[in-house]
Amino acid sequence: MKPQNLFEKIWNAHVIRTDKDGTSLLYIDRHLVHEVTSPQAFEGLRLAGRTVRRPEATFAVPDHNVPTKQLEQGITDPIARLQVETLDANCRTFGVHQFGMGDIRQGVIHVMAPEQGIILPGLTVVCGDSHTATHGAFAALAFGIGTSEVEHVLATQTLPQTKPRTMRIQVDGVLGPGVSAKDVVLYMIGQIGTAGGTGHVMEFTGTAISELSMEGRLTLCNMAIEAGARAGLVAVDEKTIDYLRGRPMAPKGADWDLAVTAWQQLKADPGASYDRTLTFAAEQIAPQVTWGTSPEMTLPVDGRIPDPAAETDPVRRGSLEKALLYMGLQPGTAVQDIPLDVVFIGSCTNGRIEDLRLAAAQVAGKQVAKNIKQALVVPGTGLVKQQAEAEGLDRIFKEAGFEWRAPGCSMCLAMNADVLGPGDRCASTSNRNFEGRQGPGGRTHLVSPAMAAAAAVAGHFVDIR
Amino acid sequence: MEPFNELTALVVPIDRANVDTDAIIPKQFLKSIHRTGFGPNLFDEWRYLDRGEPGRSCVGRPLNDAFALNQPRYRGAAILLARDNFGCGSSREHAPWALLDYGIRVIIAPSFADIFFNNCFKNGILPITLDGALVDRLLQETLATPGYTLTVDLEAEMVTTPDGEGLPFDVDPFRRHCLLHGLDDIGLTLQHLPEIEQYEQQRRQDAPWAFLVRDQQQQGVS
Numbered sequence: 001m002k003p004q005n006l007f008e009k010i011w012n013a014h015v016i017r018t019d020k021d022g023t024s025l026l027y028i029d030r031h032l033v034h035e036v037t038s039p040q041a042f043e044g045l046r047l048a049g050r051t052v053r054r055p056e057a058t059f060a061v062p063d064h065n066v067p068t069k070q071l072e073q074g075i076t077d078p079i080a081r082l083q084v085e086t087l088d089a090n091c092r093t094f095g096v097h098q099f100g101m102g103d104i105r106q107g108v109i110h111v112m113a114p115e116q117g118i119i120l121p122g123l124t125v126v127c128g129d130s131h132t133a134t135h136g137a138f139a140a141l142a143f144g145i146g147t148s149e150v151e152h153v154l155a156t157q158t159l160p161q162t163k164p165r166t167m168r169i170q171v172d173g174v175l176g177p178g179v180s181a182k183d184v185v186l187y188m189i190g191q192i193g194t195a196g197g198t199g200h201v202m203e204f205t206g207t208a209i210s211e212l213s214m215e216g217r218l219t220l221c222n223m224a225i226e227a228g229a230r231a232g233l234v235a236v237d238e239k240t241i242d243y244l245r246g247r248p249m250a251p252k253g254a255d256w257d258l259a260v261t262a263w264q265q266l267k268a269d270p271g272a273s274y275d276r277t278l279t280f281a282a283e284q285i286a287p288q289v290t291w292g293t294s295p296e297m298t299l300p301v302d303g304r305i306p307d308p309a310a311e312t313d314p315v316r317r318g319s320l321e322k323a324l325l326y327m328g329l330q331p332g333t334a335v336q337d338i339p340l341d342v343v344f345i346g347s348c349t350n351g352r353i354e355d356l357r358l359a360a361a362q363v364a365g366k367q368v369a370k371n372i373k374q375a376l377v378v379p380g381t382g383l384v385k386q387q388a389e390a391e392g393l394d395r396i397f398k399e400a401g402f403e404w405r406a407p408g409c410s411m412c413l414a415m416n417a418d419v420l421g422p423g424d425r426c427a428s429t430s431n432r433n434f435e436g437r438q439g440p441g442g443r444t445h446l447v448s449p450a451m452a453a454a455a456a457v458a459g460h461f462v463d464i465r
Numbered sequence: 466m467e468p469f470n471e472l473t474a475l476v477v478p479i480d481r482a483n484v485d486t487d488a489i490i491p492k493q494f495l496k497s498i499h500r501t502g503f504g505p506n507l508f509d510e511w512r513y514l515d516r517g518e519p520g521r522s523c524v525g526r527p528l529n530d531a532f533a534l535n536q537p538r539y540r541g542a543a544i545l546l547a548r549d550n551f552g553c554g555s556s557r558e559h560a561p562w563a564l565l566d567y568g569i570r571v572i573i574a575p576s577f578a579d580i581f582f583n584n585c586f587k588n589g590i591l592p593i594t595l596d597g598a599l600v601d602r603l604l605q606e607t608l609a610t611p612g613y614t615l616t617v618d619l620e621a622e623m624v625t626t627p628d629g630e631g632l633p634f635d636v637d638p639f640r641r642h643c644l645l646h647g648l649d650d651i652g653l654t655l656q657h658l659p660e661i662e663q664y665e666q667q668r669r670q671d672a673p674w675a676f677l678v679r680d681q682q683q684q685g686v687s
């Protein structure tokens with residue numbers, strides 16, 4: 001048999017039928033649902049008199065709109081509250097399991113699902129959210145879908161799909177001190193561009209990837225979407241299996257043994273081919289700071305803001321000029337000379353326990369700089385928060401002058417009260433630096449948790465190497 | 466879903482690359498639990514000088530006159546011309562809902578982000594990929610010619626310029642079929658229910674561990 005890459009193994013195991021024109025009907029094993037992209041899908045089911053085909057494979061959690069402080073007051077924004085209550089009602093009506101407000105497991109959907117063992121290797125996973133790509137860290141084929149597709153999966157547990165192409169991103173070597181998965185993925189996006197992976201599923205391979213923890217791999221796959229990829233994937237190894245052992249929703253006993261045997265096959269066969277292969281050297285990768293309004297506009301921390309005058313392509317020059325104007329930056333400025341107003345540590349990219357540990361290590365015994373108006377730490381879920389508190393990380397943050405909040409998406413997309421003011425400049429561990437992403441007129445610089453924490457202490461970016 | 470067949474309409478240019486779904490419909494409008502009513506807030510941050518809020522009428526809001534949608538010459542446009550990687554970012558289907566609600570039925574660009582591209586077809590919008598140089602030329606012609614229209618024929622997979630020049634494009638046959646007939650894909654998929662059930666039974670045997678979630682929930686861990 002022809003050697004298969006990891007994507008092909010998972011894809012082939014899920015194709016129910018393929019039409020003459022090449023569209024395949026794909027079986028979906030897990031469906032994650034949140035409050036923002038689901039109301040219209042449930043409404044569609046109701047209008048058509050349909051039910052949820054496998055409610056037991058569907059898991060819901062409110063995260064985008066939820067407040068991260070003064071929770072006892074409930075959600076005060078009436079429109080956000082209606083959306084969360086609509087999710088409650090839909091889950092009750094259709095028998096979907098929800099980790100609701102007040103549940104210790106509630107939090108950012110892509111942090112909650114792996115933590116609960118909902119995501120297993122070899123599964124297909126979808127969610128009405130582009131960062132579903134996160135779950136590829138477990139060798140699960142996970143991708144974001146739109147609301148019509150959410151409705152389709154609810155009703156049928158399947159999705160018609162055309163087969164994506166495959167792209168292998170090989171990163172060999174050893175990452176330098178202070179360089180994390182976040183830096184690897186930002187660097188990669190900087191190299192290939194935000195449309196570099198369009199139409200492809202990316203498989204991350206190489207020694208630098210196998211060395212990453214599960215948390216690191218989640219960060220990496222999370223941002224595959226920012227390179228335009230449909231999904232990211234990392235092969236199963238001992239770390240994957242160790243992470244899953246004992247998780248609440250993971251298989252147990254004899255089923256566990258059977259599962260592990262199956263999972264061990266979830267890596268590319270020797271000699272497997274890809275539509276494209278790109279290779280990067282880990283040693284080339286410095287801590288990254290994005291300077292513009294697209295994740296591809298990234299620089300090493302010792303870099304300087306680019307000059308649009310040096311760009312010959314007029315469309316690209318136009319984008320650079322627009323980005324500089326929006327970001328309020330001058331060409332030639334050193335990244336480390338950029339003063340900051342706000343620091344945000346959290347999100348599905350970097351809201352896990354390891355992220356908080358790395359950030360805390362930078363601030364222990366220090367103080368947030370005077371020019372920082374707000375420094376927020378938002379743990380990914382209630383369980384992450386609990387764990388961090390057990391380790392005393394909350395004290396480290398609070399003593400340094402950070403606010404320690406309740407879980408949710410928070411300032412990653414600023415749908416709740418955590419919003420940048422116009423012109424505010426933020427070092428953020430999230431994944432998107434688009435215009436207005438963290439609030440109208442807000443300026444976002446994407447960085448790793450350690451870089452964000454160090455910047456909070458210094459008041460500007462610093463080279464943590 | 467409204468079928469799409471043939472359309473001759475005014476063209477509106479959005480002359481920038483990487484237009485993300487946050488720009489198409491800013492996040493505050495995602496709090497709605499409905500599919501319609503987003504049109505007045507399409508491109509809200511570029512279109513108005515103040516901040517739009519869900520539930521607040523757009524009548525009388527200060528307009529950014531420099532933005533194409535506000536220029537009288539593009540009023541009533543149903544074809545949007547854009548640059549590379551249109552619709553990148555968040556998966557929100559509110560983006561095509563807002564475009565459709567405004568009246569856009571066709572988007573022409575050199576490339577689209579995957580999820581957005583998919584979402585368009587589910588909502589009766591036809592995204593057309595044309596070569597970058599060609600899009601560039603169409604943009605120039607649109608900017609230079611008030612009242613510039615294009616004709617789009619999905620059956621024939623052809624865009625026709627006012628000079629009668631035909632620009633062929635390709636659409637995946639299944640999507641073309643659904644769009645031409647306004648078909649709901651859920652109904653189509655449910656025609657294959659026996660195959661889905663058969664697959665499910667087989668997979669339960671091959672990979673029982675993939676089906677254990679309910680048992681775990683019943684054991685009281687949830």
Ligand code: SF4
Pocket residue numbers: 063064108109110129131347348349408409412413430431
């Ligand atoms: S944390 Fe940010 S990117 Fe992740 S799901 Fe929430 S809003 Fe989306």
